[in-house]
Amino acid sequence: xxxxPNNTEGDAQAPTLEPPTGSADGSLDAAERRRVHDIWVAGxxxxxxxxxxxxxxxxxxxxxxxxxxxxxxRGIAVDDDFVDEPIVVEDERQILNMGPQHPATHGVLRLHLxxxxxxxxxxxxxxxxxxxxxxxxxxNLTYMQGGTNVTRMDYLSPLNNELCxxxxxxxxxxxEIPPRAQAIRILMxxxxxxxxxxxxxxxxxxDIGALSMMIYGFRDREAILAFFEKVTGLRMNHNYxxxxxxxxxxxxxxxxxxxxxxxxxxxxxxDYVDLLNRNPIFLDRTRGVxxxxxxxxxxxxxxGPAARASGVNFDLxxxxxxxxxxxxxxxxxxxxxxxTLDRYLVRMEEMRQSLRIVQQVLETMPPGDYxxxxxKVTPPPRKRIDExxxxxxxxxxxxxxxxxxxxxxxYQAVESPRGELGMxxxxxxxxxxxxxxxxxxxxxxxxxxxxxLTDQIVPDVIATLASLDPVLGDVDR
Amino acid sequence: MTEETTAQEEPQETxxxxxxxxxxxxxxxxxxxxxxxxxxxxxxxxxxxxAGARQDTAIVSRGELIAFVEAVKDAGFExxxxxCSVDHLNRKPRYDVVINLLSMQHTKRLIVKVGVPGDDxxxxxxxxxxxxxxxxxxxxxxxxxxxxxxxxxxxxxVLPDEWEGHxxxxxxxxxxxxxxFKGSHKSS
Numbered sequence: 001x002x003x004x005p006n007n008t009e010g011d012a013q014a015p016t017l018e019p020p021t022g023s024a025d026g027s028l029d030a031a032e033r034r035r036v037h038d039i040w041v042a043g044x045x046x047x048x049x050x051x052x053x054x055x056x057x058x059x060x061x062x063x064x065x066x067x068x069x070x071x072x073x074r075g076i077a078v079d080d081d082f083v084d085e086p087i088v089v090e091d092e093r094q095i096l097n098m099g100p101q102h103p104a105t106h107g108v109l110r111l112h113l114x115x116x117x118x119x120x121x122x123x124x125x126x127x128x129x130x131x132x133x134x135x136x137x138x139x140n141l142t143y144m145q146g147g148t149n150v151t152r153m154d155y156l157s158p159l160n161n162e163l164c165x166x167x168x169x170x171x172x173x174x175x176e177i178p179p180r181a182q183a184i185r186i187l188m189x190x191x192x193x194x195x196x197x198x199x200x201x202x203x204x205x206x207d208i209g210a211l212s213m214m215i216y217g218f219r220d221r222e223a224i225l226a227f228f229e230k231v232t233g234l235r236m237n238h239n240y241x242x243x244x245x246x247x248x249x250x251x252x253x254x255x256x257x258x259x260x261x262x263x264x265x266x267x268x269x270x271d272y273v274d275l276l277n278r279n280p281i282f283l284d285r286t287r288g289v290x291x292x293x294x295x296x297x298x299x300x301x302x303x304g305p306a307a308r309a310s311g312v313n314f315d316l317x318x319x320x321x322x323x324x325x326x327x328x329x330x331x332x333x334x335x336x337x338x339x340t341l342d343r344y345l346v347r348m349e350e351m352r353q354s355l356r357i358v359q360q361v362l363e364t365m366p367p368g369d370y371x372x373x374x375x376k377v378t379p380p381p382r383k384r385i386d387e388x389x390x391x392x393x394x395x396x397x398x399x400x401x402x403x404x405x406x407x408x409x410x411y412q413a414v415e416s417p418r419g420e421l422g423m424x425x426x427x428x429x430x431x432x433x434x435x436x437x438x439x440x441x442x443x444x445x446x447x448x449x450x451x452x453l454t455d456q457i458v459p460d461v462i463a464t465l466a467s468l469d470p471v472l473g474d475v476d477r
Numbered sequence: 478m479t480e481e482t483t484a485q486e487e488p489q490e491t492x493x494x495x496x497x498x499x500x501x502x503x504x505x506x507x508x509x510x511x512x513x514x515x516x517x518x519x520x521x522x523x524x525x526x527x528a529g530a531r532q533d534t535a536i537v538s539r540g541e542l543i544a545f546v547e548a549v550k551d552a553g554f555e556x557x558x559x560x561c562s563v564d565h566l567n568r569k570p571r572y573d574v575v576i577n578l579l580s581m582q583h584t585k586r587l588i589v590k591v592g593v594p595g596d597d598x599x600x601x602x603x604x605x606x607x608x609x610x611x612x613x614x615x616x617x618x619x620x621x622x623x624x625x626x627x628x629x630x631x632x633x634x635v636l637p638d639e640w641e642g643h644x645x646x647x648x649x650x651x652x653x654x655x656x657x658f659k660g661s662h663k664s665s
Contacts, residue, residue, distance in 0.1 A: 128635035136644055298556040300609040314581045426563050437561035447612040
């Protein structure tokens with residue numbers, strides 16, 4: 001096929017495709033695999049070392065004698081509970097590719113599973129199918145615009161992302177937020193937590209065969225999304241929590257809306273408990289499945305409900321309180337076994353605790369301003385723009401150039417529904433961040449998947465993955 | 478905070494000056510003070526822009542990184558949180574690798590920063606100490622091009638294998654869509 005110039009160029013490179021230096025059996029070490037890809041130019045002779053390889057490039061499942069690269073895939077880097085398999089003939093192991101278009105992967109997660117019969121021996125998670133370079137994008141958006149970017153990372157809990165970003169920017173600026181804005185932020189993020197967990201219980205139920213849960217979860221979440229739409233104008237990706245406060249005050253009659261949410265979600269939670277908690281099929285599918293020990297959770301950076309189900313008593317809302325959440329009473333539910341059932345129970349209880357917080361916010365909502373009166377970050381009120389040229393210019397400058405943040409480097413973390421969501425923000429004094437790194441909880445969860453999945457059977461992959469609730473937009477960013 | 482930290486990235490040059498001017502101040506936190514004692518070259522800074530949001534940072538040289546991170550783990554920082562990188566472009570050293578560790582038992586966070594020069598972007602991997610650093614270091618390699626020595630499987634993670642360059646570097650062009658008439662006033 002060397003009839004076009006491009007291909008002859010390829011032909012010239014083709015002879016260099018010889019077995020790369022590595023271990024004796026032709027496996028490559030990591031540095032080598034960064035450069036060499038298992039492709040060759042069409043029309044040339046297929047190099048013989050390629051015959052047994054897959055075309056996965058760097059993502060291939062490595063030969064099994066390549067320790068310690070395999071430790072993560074076997075999940076033995078921290079706790080060696082790996083069942084040493086009896087000698088199996090190579091032919092009897094098979095590699096199963098799951099995803100990225102598998103509905104039970106909740107997005108575009110891809111898993112290489114090495115199977116021995118029905119038992120999973122090794123797992124390799126492959127991510128990146130949803131990578132859109134949001135960290136790079138953030139460097140080209142002003143602090144004012146950044147909220148629209150971060151809100152799209154974890155699309156099931158956009159308000160938590162906005163809150164984290166806003167808090168990080170406010171740390172750089174040193175701006176104090178009025179109590180009403182803080183209370184609104186807590187109200188919205190806790191409602192968002194409930195909405196996110198409702199989606200989770202819907203998909204979790206569906207993945208393990210309780211199909212009605214799908215309908216119920218989405219039905220109840222709709223009440224919260226309707227409230228979000230009333231407050232922010234959008235059902236998702238709100239850009240409502242902004243540096244300096246929130247975008248708008250709560251609308252008239254918001255208390256009645258919250259009461260309505262209490263009725264719907266509160267009674268819904270009771271129904272789910274009746275449906276699931278003593279259901280023998282549900283218990284069989286979840287009990288003892290996908291166990292994560294506390295040591296493993298800490299070593300792999302798994303936080304949030306997944307870690308608390310393993311008994312790790314850590315909640316950022318208690319440990320490093322933000323936005324005035326320390327004034328509300330709530331409990332942190334903990335699990336004992338770290339299995340799928342515990343993760344279910346912890347999340348169900350978290351929803352009740354979030355409702356408790358929302359109830360307290362409802363009772364104690366302070367009066368006052370919904371954003372800071374620091375004119376450096378807050379645009380002038382709409383009325384002033386009609387009266388004063390300076391206010392108009394100020395408004396214009398704020399939304400075109402944005403405000404400048406003093407040089408510095410901050411790390412701010414909030415408890416998102418999936419765990420610790422952190423933003424590492426570096427400023428060099430300009431109106432755009434020099435660097436924004438998002439430490440997302442789902443990334444750590446995907447990394448810890450091999451720990452939970454090895455020595456399980458294939459159906460348990462679905463149950464475990466669903467109980468962990470990774471959001472792939474959050475993983476890849 | 479940043480002036481102090483940037484000044485001390487090259488220990489062989491700045492050490493004498495630093496010793497002459499300011500005597501070494503141990504961090505006021507007891508855990509960090511104990512941690513700081515055996516490492517005279519590690520600089521601790523504390524930054525508290527708002528009440529209750531204190532942030533402790535330790536700036537380590539590349540040679541001391543592994544020993545220091547091991548000491549940090551022994552001091553009770555059992556939870557791995559994050560590894561990320563910052564490209565400062567015109568600073569020397571050019572990159573920072575930022576390791577974020579958490580102690581749940583002491584409710585304390587510590588950020589460990591390592592300066593990495595632009596002409597030799599390598600640093601020791603901490604994944605043998607914290608297993609969770611594995612994917613994070615792969616991400617840093619992928620997007621910033623910093624090589625972690627001793628990493629078991631340092632391959633691209635979010636970008637395709639065939640990708641050229643490391644997009645989060647500041648000298649990596651973001652690309653643009655050609656716009657009509659943009660240079661017309663010059664060409665005419």
